[in-house]
Amino acid sequence: MAVSRSWLARRTEGFTESVIREMTRLNAVHGGINLAQGFPDFPAPAEIKEAAKRAIDADINQYAITWGAPALRMALASTYADLYGMKVDPDTMITTTCGSTEAMVSTLLAIVDPGDEVVVLEPFYENYGPDAAICGATPVFVPLRGPELTFDRDELARAFGPRTKAIIVNTPNNPSGRVFTRDELVFIAELCQKHDAIAVTDEIYEHIKYTGPHIPIATLEGMAERTVTISGASKTFSVTGWRVGWIIAPPALSAGIRKVHDFVTVGAPAPLQEAVAAALSLGRPYYDKLSHDYRVRRDLLVGALERAGFTPRSPEGAYYVLCDIGRFGFPDDVAFARWLVADVGVAGVPGSSFFSRPELGRTTIRFTFCKTAALLNEAAERLAETETRARKRAV
Ligand code: GLN
Numbered sequence: 156m157a158v159s160r161s162w163l164a165r166r167t168e169g170f171t172e173s174v175i176r177e178m179t180r181l182n183a184v185h186g187g188i189n190l191a192q193g194f195p196d197f198p199a200p201a202e203i204k205e206a207a208k209r210a211i212d213a214d215i216n217q218y219a220i221t222w223g224a225p226a227l228r229m230a231l232a233s234t235y236a237d238l239y240g241m242k243v244d245p246d247t248m249i250t251t252t253c254g255s256t257e258a259m260v261s262t263l264l265a266i267v268d269p270g271d272e273v274v275v276l277e278p279f280y281e282n283y284g285p286d287a288a289i290c291g292a293t294p295v296f297v298p299l300r301g302p303e304l305t306f307d308r309d310e311l312a313r314a315f316g317p318r319t320k321a322i323i324v325n326t327p328n329n330p331s332g333r334v335f336t337r338d339e340l341v342f343i344a345e346l347c348q349k350h351d352a353i354a355v356t357d358e359i360y361e362h363i364k365y366t367g368p369h370i371p372i373a374t375l376e377g378m379a380e381r382t383v384t385i386s387g388a389s390k391t392f393s394v395t396g397w398r399v400g401w402i403i404a405p406p407a408l409s410a411g412i413r414k415v416h417d418f419v420t421v422g423a424p425a426p427l428q429e430a431v432a433a434a435l436s437l438g439r440p441y442y443d444k445l446s447h448d449y450r451v452r453r454d455l456l457v458g459a460l461e462r463a464g465f466t467p468r469s470p471e472g473a474y475y476v477l478c479d480i481g482r483f484g485f486p487d488d489v490a491f492a493r494w495l496v497a498d499v500g501v502a503g504v505p506g507s508s509f510f511s512r513p514e515l516g517r518t519t520i521r522f523t524f525c526k527t528a529a530l531l532n533e534a535a536e537r538l539a540e541t542e543t544r545a546r547k548r549a550v
Contacts, residue, residue: 169288223251332470459535
């Protein structure tokens with residue numbers, strides 16, 4: 156049948172399918188070790204699983220209140236007060252969502268008009284590009300430079316202008332592992348205030364960090380009223396498939412975000428919200444152990460990558476490591492990643508997925524270390540073959 160017009164809306168043309176999830180599929184085809192998509196292969200804490208079972212047994216099967224089960228909103232309000240001294244009203248300032256992925260897109264849909272500019276530091280988490288395209292936002296990219304991966308202050312200041320609606324701040328950062336310092340965050344906060352812009356923060360890795368404290372930008376002076384803080388249970392409790400995330404924002408912003416959220420999803424899974432509420436009572440000792448365990452995994456993978464001839468940047472937070480692959484002599488990162496999973500049997504994510512222009516990530520690959528030591532050791536054995544196999548391929 157002839158199609159006389161395009162059936163797909165133009166907004167779908169501005170982005171491609173997720174490369175992260177494509178690598179997971181490719182990994183399955185080759186039977187490789189998946190160090191591409193960031194999901195743990197170890198169990199979630201017993202407490203959260205028991206709480207989920209109790210909630211289902213108690214027949215908590217119907218819609219929760221659209222902006223979140225009261226128990227979860229109460230638990231979040233006390234968690235943010237305890238950990239960060241934030242005053243969060245559970246009735247007007249919290250929205251629970253289907254993961255922080257939904258949180259980000261619902262937030263942007265609620266605050267951005269087509270043509271508004273959103274500042275994004277790059278490398279950036281793959282989703283922010285499509286999120287901007289879906290909302291009709293114009294992303295303005297500012298590079299993180301040098302081995303320190305920090306932004307140039309003049310360059311960031313120049314990125315803000317009359318059309319700037321928001322900046323997305325992801326700390327600890329995926330994919331770079333940067334944890335922004337207080338000084339850096341204060342500089343961003345001042346720009347937001349000067350230009351009447353909103354800070355939209357993605358803090359999903361807040362409890363996975365190896366240096367310094369986590370500083371929510373909402374705790375900086377003058378920022379509570381112009382910050383949308385996004386986080387979730389996925390990474391903290393190793394439940395990425397549960398899809399429980401949340402948004403903390405001032406009441407007026409929350410009201411707009413809640414409307415979008417309601418009509419897009421109605422709400423996050425009701426029994427799982429109860430389970431996350433229970434898990435939040437694990438508190439600091441749990442978070443400390445989480446970071447400690449991830450540090451061990453980080454050091455294992457970073458060491459293996461160094462020995463295998465990659466040039467990894469050891470992250471300060473989150474569970475990814477970016478590596479330079481220049482020495483393996485491939486034309487680009489996509490060719491390398493496809494070869495690596497097929498020939499060496501380890502999947503990573505081509506670096507270009509995290510940049511606005513593919514050439515910026517041409518010599519980069521990202522691996523995740525949210526895996527058991529056993530699997531990371533097996534990956535290490537395979538990765539040790541990279542150089543030899545790459546040389547054979549070249550002959
Ligand atoms: N955040 C994870 C990553 O970057 C998972 C992405 C996803 O598939 N939602 O790998």
